[in-house]
Amino acid sequence: MRCARCLEPVLKDVSSSFDLIYRPQGSEKRPDEASISEAETEIGFYQGNGLLLEDVIKEQLLLAVPLRVVCRDECKGLCPQCGRNRNLESCNCSSQLPDPRWAALEDIKNKLKH
Ligand SMILES: [Zn+2]
Ligand SMILES: [Zn+2]
Incomplete structure (x- = not known):
């Protein structure tokens, strides 16, 4: 990322944990799964044999990245x-x-x- 003050490149480690639940499109919810609250967990659906997680991971990563970083607290900027x-x-x-x-x-x- 770029420092918000001086625009120099900044390395930023990002760590995030999340749950993703996917079901095959058209599948019915079985009673033993009713304990999962849909309000808390977003459930996605996929078609065919599966889905590529690449886009999902990218989206999660973007959410985890802070909007603004500075290279160091005392950065004087431009x-x-x-x-x-x-x-x-x-x-x-x-x-x-x-x-x-x-x-x-x-x-x-x-x-x-x-
Ligand atoms: Zn800076
Ligand atoms: Zn000047």
């Missing part, structure tokens, strides 16, 4: 102005430069003052 990786080099950009998205609000503030 400079929002020049894009340099601030873990590797420092830059001379001013951190006080106003965010252009606030410029419109700044205008309004100045107009209200005058």
Whole structure:
């Protein structure tokens, strides 16, 4: 995965356990299986001789992967102005430069003052 701050590659171990229950399509539920609550366990159906688990595993894996990782807690990330990786080099950009998205609000503030 990529670090959410500096975009460097991050290795992330993922561990997840889950139950998957599949039945052949059209099979009737037998009484001895009634103890499995369908609300708790999703039951899938397959046609023919079986099914490929590859897609199912992929889906489960994607669910287990965190949405956001950082390479380390103290990662300084990229400079929002020049894009340099601030873990590797420092830059001379001013951190006080106003965010252009606030410029419109700044205008309004100045107009209200005058
Ligand atoms: Zn990072
Ligand atoms: Zn910079």
